[in-house]
Amino acid sequence: CQPSRQPTPTPVRGHVFNAVNQNGVIRFLDGQTGGPASFRGYSSFQFTVIAPAKFQ
Incomplete structure (x- = not known):
């Protein structure tokens, strides 16, 4: 087995x-x-889309 x-x-x-x-x-x-969010120090972003919340 090789490392x-x-x-x-x-x-x-x-x-x-x-x-x-x-x-x-x-x-x-x-x-x-x-x-509010501060994006200082970040150079890339990933997004995840979720369904809107449903309130009853």
Whole structure:
């Protein structure tokens, strides 16, 4: 069995933000700080689309 020769991945920062549409204006919120999101220090983003919440 040969040891893996794949390069070690470079550590990256990660964080989760929320996006909301308020009357056509997209706002990015940070649930950990309780305020607007700051993208400072991030150079790439991945998005996951989920179904809208349904309130009864």
